[in-house]
Amino acid sequence: MPLKIGIPRALLYYYYYPMWKVYFRELGAEVVLSSFSTKGLLDKGLKCAVDEVCLPVKIAYGHVLDLLDKVDMIFMPRLVSVEKHEYICPKFLGFPDMVRCLDKLPPLIDVNINLYRKKWDAHNAVTKVGRLISGNYINIYTAYLRARKIQKIYFRLLHLGLTPDDALAILEDRVKKRPAQEAKEFTVALIGHPYNIYDRHISMNMIGRLSRMGAAVVTAERLPEKTVRSYAARLPKKLFWTLGQRMIGAAFHYLERPDICGIVHVAAFGCGPDSMTGELIERYARAAGMPFLNLTLDEHTGEAGIMTRLEAFLDMVRWRNMAAVGM
Amino acid sequence: MKGYLGIDVGSVSTNIVFLDEGGIIRESIYLRTQGRPIATVQKGLGKLKDRLPSNIKVRGAGATGSGRNLAGIVVGADAVKNEITAHAVAASILVPGVQTILEIGGQDSKIIVLRNGVVSDFAMNTVCAAGTGSFLDQQAARLNIAIEKFGEIALQSEAVVRIAGRCAVFAESDMVHKQQMGCSLPDILAGLCEALVRNYLNNVGKGKDILAPVVFQGGVAANAGMVRAFEKALGLSVLVPPYFDVMGAVGAALLAREAVARKGPSSFKGFGVSEACFKTGSFECAGCANLCEVVEIAEDGKVIARWGDRCGKWLNSVHREEKIS
Known part of the structure; x- marks a missing residue:
């Protein structure tokens, strides 16, 4: 055996x-x-x-x-x-x-x-x-x-x-083709540790929910290491944490992409590095005029609170997009 | 008369408004939820029907607040929206040009920043409920003063005492301490208002650019002591709009108007629902280790909605004519 x-x-x-x-x-x-x-x-x-x-x-x-x-x-x-x-x-x-x-x-x-x-x-x-x-x-x-x-x-x-x-x-050859991606209204970047955003239980299936609410989702894992590094290097001082670097670099990259309509940062309660990267990203996002939402997950988090914030965030993005085209 | 119905089911209060087609508020009802959201919505609808003329026609209904899904199912709402969007919509229409909305309700508080008539940023309190209406309620009850009198008494203060507002539990012990030292009641109440405002600005308003005109709404805006404390802390004049306590419901009605314009005739079930018999219950699904608590709502014995499951097995088990959200 x-x-x-x-x-x-x-x-x-x-x-x-x-x-x-x-x-x-x-x-x-x-x-x-x-x-x-x-x-x-x-x-x-x-x-x-x-x-x-x-x-x-x-x-x-x-x-x-x-x-x-x-x-x-x-x-x-x-x-x-x-x-x-x-x-x-x-x-x-x-x-x-x-x-x-x-x-x-x-x-x-x-x-x-x-x-x-x-x-x-x-x-x-x-x-x-x-x-x-x-x-x-x-x-x-x-x-x-x-x-x-x-x-x-x-x-x-x-x-x-x-x-x-x-x-x-x-x-693992369980599927032959990559799943077809349907067209969405707009795209938001979801920035967070992989073990938070891809764990369906902890994140309350955030990627699935965002997509059901009409938003396509991009994450830091979508970017090659080189891109992430070069953007993260814009910080005046290098972060110690590898995962924090990824999040910062990805966020900086998405801040400059015209097709990204908003950034959602997901932090875990009790995570030291997250409390810092979240704050940093928020400051840069605000300076760039990018809609930003910070969500903190912990074992007590009710789904309702997360849903209310996500919903309101997407409404805000939609509203801005509509105002931008003069509707 | 034709118009739109807006329902805001919050933790502490349930508000219902009726807007005519021109967007003018014709009737507003403020009730305490008292832990029975469905019964309160039914009671409110019954009251509203009595107050409105008999030729009334509801062209659309919207629901918001933490009990929005429940209320939406009960009345057959056209729009079920989160309270942040509802408050922003209401304030931007009732107070043109508003740039900052401070909202403090029963158990949550939020700040909404608008620029050029569009929401540009918002925040909601996290797990901490210090600085919300429930805490003021509780303290008023402890001091044996009616909550309606709270603001009035706080305004009489001459030398405000400093109270630690970081945490509701510690604020209470601090208040007890100050009261045993012999500080006067108005000074303590004014101190509490300032502590709550400080906590709100540090927690919810952290890093937000608060520009005039500032609108203060939600149930706590009735408290003149809080209004004064905000003005003092911000150095700006703070506007409390008429209907400040039902703004969420106004927003829901406006959103319903928009939804009906988009999708066609309303799915509002009529005022008859105030007499229907609703039953709610919950059970633990044993399908997997998630042990989701599934809530079930039945109208006159027929199950009309289920929710609370993560996988969607129960949610989809009830056929719903249209998707609400």
Whole structure:
């Protein structure tokens, strides 16, 4: 029976899952994902979580709990940095150690991923993971190359405007064609951490709702790394956080795009970097005259409050567009 | 007489207005919701019917406020809109040229910034309800003064005391402290008004460009102490329009007029709904781990709407002739 490796459907799953899935499969292991986020899963997470962490980490607890009896090992790298001279949020770094006290926890694969000094360190970390499963260095290396290739295709699909779910469906051959995009009244940019905006439970299916209310949605993941970086470089001082950089860079880019009618920033309650990026984006958006909405999500958030604000925001955008054409 | 009906079902009050075709407010009703939104809407409609001439014809109906979906289903509204849009529409028509709208209701407060007659920015209070009408209500009850008298007493203040307004719970303990120290009631009430205004401007009005003309509406605008505190803090004159307490409903009626012009005849069910028997209930759907609380509304024994589910299974289980939103 192949080794079962569990991956929580949380945090940077939305960026790096395709790569790790292929990597583990190539090495002969089976990958088991936790279920989609639900209220029950969040409740379970809340009971075990440290009280001071943010909502995404709380739900990540739920995902880990969901995997407990189903797998032989849980993959949870200790993410320190994924870009040179930048950091990932410290809560990510501490996450493997936070969950360690959970009962019945299978062994963790908690290798350090720290590319702060040089990018090549990624290779070392990946190899280290591979050696836990396989002794064959050649296999490990070819699996690594294949995983990287898949990751590139995945990012390309995201750049085409697919959501992680849709992109995965294509990668896994579940659908042949990319879903047809119907024409919408206008486009808004949704800026937020991938694990907030793409998690349908946490975000209350915000992308789906916006689209049902007549707005096409673009996100930061749609932009190539290079674009994001060059726009983020306009800040007088570089942000420490990789994810914050993405959000800022994407927001600055969308501020200049004439086809974008508004920016919605989604923050998680208790997220330190978000409170800062949100404020920064708001100031630049106001200076540029771009409609801006800041939404904060937490476990108590009722749908009604979010809906009222989204609805009012879209009304405002519509009203402005109508005034602009002189109706 | 023909006209449009606007209904605003809020946490504390339910307001109904009737606008004639020229947009003039013919009748307005302000009721306390008292936790029974459907019964209150029915009662309001019954009252409105008695006050209006018998040849009345409703050409459109709109609903807004936190209970807008409920009210929309009950009366068969043509427009169901959020309260931010409704307030902005009403103020921009009743007070031409308005640039800032301050609105404080029962449990929420908002600021709407308009430029050139178009909403350019807005904000609503977050989880914190400090600085809303409910808190003033509660404090008035604790001090055993009628809420209608609150503003009048606050205006008599000579030396306003400073009260910490960051949090309603702490504001209360601060008030108790000041009262035990021997400060006079008008000074404490005026201090409370200033604290609420400070909290509002820091929280809701954070970073917003507040330009004159400033309009103050919502139930709390009845409080003259609050108006004065706003004027003092902003250094601008603050206008409280007539019908300030039913502005949301006025906006809903105006939006209904627009909706009917766009889509044709109204789906308003008629004043008869005030006699119909509505029943609401909720159950927990066991379909998945989300355990959504599904609300069900029945009119004379027939289920007319369900909502509250995330997947849409129950929402779509009731056939609805047209989509409201």
